[in-house]
Amino acid sequence: MTTPKTFVTLGAGQKLFEALHMAQTLRIGDRVETSGQGWDDDLAIPEGIEEELEQAFRNVELALAPAGATWQDVVHVNSYHVGSFPPEVNGTIARLFRHYMPARPPIWTQTGVEALGLPAMRIEIRVTAILA
Incomplete structure (x- = not known):
């Protein structure tokens, strides 16, 4: 059996670990699961949705x-969105997929939600990675 291993990033990740006892990343064998939010190290959310996505x-x-x-x-x-899906959201995510994953697109599920972990959050992104 493979033992799960968790990882916590410095800055916001460390703050969230201390406050909520949560890890941002989990690796089990060749599978990596993580979630990312649009905050900086001080947990501040950018004013614009495109900047939050970036x-x-x-x-x-x-x-x-x-x-x-x-x-x-x-x-x-998986992307979780507060509110609707205006064209700039899908356009920005598509641009970022092309930038970060030019060789192969992911499968993608978008879900609308009422709220996320911080009141100002409009987006959360959860990914699954498989290591070769």
């Missing part, structure tokens, strides 16, 4: 790294 993608990248994964290893993305 920050969330950077945070996923940071969360994957300690487990030995990158966006290139991602096979599935």
